Amino acid sequence: MKRLMTSPCAVIAAALTMAAAPAQSADPIKVGMMLPSTGTYARLGNNIKNGFKLYVQEQGGKLGGREIEYVEVDSEANPAKAIDNVNKLIKQHEVDVLLGSVHSGVALAMAKRAKESGTLMIVPNAGADKVTGPMCAPNIFRTSFSNWQPGYATGQAMAEDGHKRAITITWKYGAGEEMVKGFKASFEKAGGKVIDQLYVPFPNVEFQALLTQIAAAKPDAVFAFFAGGGAVKFVKDYAAAGLKDAFPLYGTGFLTDGTLEAQGADAEGVKTALHYADALGTPRDNAFREAYAKAYGDQPDVYAVQAYDAAQLLGIGLAATGGDVHKSAEFSAAVRAATIDSPRGQFTISKSHNPIQNFYLREVKGGVNQVVRIASEALEDPGRGCRMK
Amino acid sequence: MDLTTFLIQCLNALQYGLLLFLVASGLTLIFGIMGVINLAHGSFYMIGAYMAYALAPAIESSLGGGFFSVLLVGLVLSVVIGYVLEWAFYSYLYDRDHLQQVLMTYGLILVFEELRSLLVGDDVYGVQIPEILAGSVPLSEVMTYPVYRLFVSALCIALVAGMFYVFARTRLGMMIRAGASNREMVQSLGIDINFLYRVVFAAGFALAAFAGMVAAPVSSVYPGMGNEVLIICFVVVVIGGIGSIQGALVAALLIGFVDTFGKVIVPDAAGVMVYLAMAVILLWKPDGLFKAG
The missing domain is CATH 3.40.50.2300 (Response regulator)
Structure with a gap:
């Protein structure tokens, strides 16, 4: 006992870890979904929420050992309200992860705040090149595409x-x-x-x-x-x-x-x-489509896939950091090293945090986007203006 | 630009201008003549387009007759809806100031959008072009012109003629014009101005919805479609001179030409050309091209 007391720092450190550890596994991770639920993009927003939640459900409601909880804000696809909305999520709801958005203007505003506050952010659709270009940051990821x-x-x-x-x-x-x-x-x-x-x-x-x-x-x-x-x-x-x-x-x-x-x-x-098509016919995609249709009674689309992969990315990062979203460097390293097993086909994440993925050439035949061939293999966005190494 | 291309562009401009008149004609009645700043005009247009989409299967199975019976039923329905809307909401707005008109009609936009979302959903839908109008006319060696667009232009011309006739030549038109310049006086002459306005409003609603129904096969129906036509409709009515039907016609054609040739000649500034034209015209004639009365 005395020996232990000689090193107060160690005791404090041990106490802190002990206090922090249960808190971490008990507290759920709050995912702030900033997506349109009204207006032109309402359907896209809905499919993104569904896709994300589907993966979390498949993992038993937990990623990296932590429960996932959702806070939803209607982005209205309105860049003018984006800063207010994202502040609400970060300050009032104290979310751990930002998920959004559909509209590029909204996503850029979110990325700006995420960069300042260091909140982990995953973009499940918006393609603005800047997000993984000049705006890139260790805590900002994209699972969709750059324009x-x-x-x-x-x-x-x-x-x-x-x-x-x-x-x-x-x-x-x-x-x-x-x-x-x-x-x-x-x-x-x-x-x-x-x-x-x-x-x-x-x-x-x-x-x-x-x-x-x-x-x-x-x-x-x-x-x-x-x-x-x-x-x-x-x-x-x-x-x-x-x-x-x-x-x-x-x-x-x-x-x-x-x-x-x-x-x-x-x-x-x-x-x-x-980067996706209606009938890829791969076992991975078939399984995903079946699960999605069973859960929501509706066919998934590319937006649902991108969000499903956003949840996968979060899972990879959380597993590597023991459920701590604030360890940006470890999170980023794990995600960059990983291969994401997406319904669209496997892909990796580039240095600027944008997917390196295959693009399919599809042709409309009989009312379906059928794959003709791979138009571009493992295509990587040049990430112009991004200084991350 | 060679001569053929130039002529085709003129046809495009004319056709777009006529379509604009069709879309804005309802607003000419409600905003121009009745003086209500009706921001929900775009929603009326949207309601029409969605009627063309949603009513088609039911009408086809019960009445038959395809697109034209849909138009007819839609027109009757929209007169009824317009009549009820005036009674329930708009009749309270005539004596109110502009801010209250804007607030209420903006509120209606939100209500109609939400109803649309609940009833029909948020997807994009196509509306079939009626069989007999589905063909196209060859214009140049590659370019063809859809017959349906020509049909829409013809409808617009018929509408223009009809509106002129009613306003300039009939007793109803006379009463409406009188009511627009002095409500009390018309009332004291023993005319039921409230009923008259209800009829004019219903006609305005029906015109907007009709425009939506006619445009649906060309533009398809989708969320927020009404907001896109709203501003251009106000531009047409304001340039034309508030309350003037011939003004609206001239303005619509003018906008058609400015927009079409703006896109071709100054592509980088195409988005502002229409508004630039509006600014210039209003500087030159602050009351619009044809001031009523």
Whole structure:
């Protein structure tokens, strides 16, 4: 007894560990979900929550030995409210992990606060290149994609299909411009030429004038990025203008994901690149799809997959740090070293914390995005502006 | 730009302008003539589009007749909804100030969006173009023009003619114009102004919903679709001169041309061209192109 007392520091340290250890395993990890539950992106937000919770449930409600608890805030996909919302999660609810968001503007605001406060953050969708570029941090991860990636993969696929002259068309806003940049980089690297870059003011959906421009310029193929209602209208207008048969339409996967039913026959033959497809047919994906359908009575989509993998990533990090989210360096090292067994296929996390993953070229056949081939293998975002080593 | 392309662009502009008139015509009645700042106009448009989507299966099985019977039933339904809305909400707004009008109609947007989410869900849906209008007309060697768009343009022209006729030539139109300039005087002449306004409002709602129904096969239906048309509708009504139908027509066509050629000629500034045009016109004519009365 006396011997022990000689080293008060050790005693205090031991006491602290003893006090901390039970607290850690008893206290649940609070995951602050900042996702849209109303508005245009409500469905995406819902599928992301479902995907994340599915993995946690499969692990018995625990990751890294700690219970998982959720705090949900409606992001409304509104960047103007993002700072308030994320402050609410960090300060008022004292969350350990931030999960969000769908909208890039919201995700950038979250990343800024996460970087300042050191709160662990996982992005399950928003593709803004900056998040894993200049904004990158040891505590910020992404399990979806950077906008540059699907653009780059589509450019590779189009060039490989033998097209030489392309026109790009998208909304004039961050995501569109970043995807076009990626597309142009690979397409021109492979010897193609982008003869014109067309932009529609966001969220305008009147395409007729630009379709006329495309018809007059006669490219070999067209690269497009639109999403949701805009994607449906663009694909339909493109077909109605008679352009589909003249100039094959390519795009990033968002052009035909979650929109195929509304696009109907007009989408047949449209080729898109994405890190997921409807019928991958791998055992891993089949198992995931079955579990998801059983849990929610609905088919999963790429958003659910990205969120499922966000939960996997959290699990890997927590297992390596003994359930301590504040050990950023260990957390980051473990995640970078890991291979995530995703329904989309295995992938790893790059130095800037963005997935290094395969992109599939899909073609719409019979109302389904069917895989044609791998458009780009283990594609890594260059992570421009990220200083992490 | 060669001549063919230029002519096709003119057709695009004309067609877009007519569509804008169709979408904004309901707002011309409710905001222009009745003086209510109706932010829920976009929601009326959305309600119409969703009716075209949601009613189609039920009508097809009970009445048959495809898209046109859907239009007809939708039109009747929207007159009823408009009539009830005026009675329940809008009739209290005429004498209130603008802030209260904005607050209530903004509130209605939220209510309608939430109802839409509960009833139909948050997915994007397509609406089938009726069989006989599904074809297209060749314009150049590759470009074709969908017949349905031409049909929409024709509908708009018919609507323009109809509205002019009612307002300029009929007793109803006369009463409406009189009511817009002096409510009390019209009332003291023994005209039931409350009923009259209820009818005008119902017509305004029906026009907006009709525009939504007609646009649905081209634009598909999706959450938030109403918000996208709302601002451009106000631009059309304000440029045209509040309360003027011919003003709204001219403004809609003007916007159609500015938007179409703006996208082609100055692509980098396409987003602001419409608003730039509005600013210039309002500096030149602060009351809009055609001031009513």
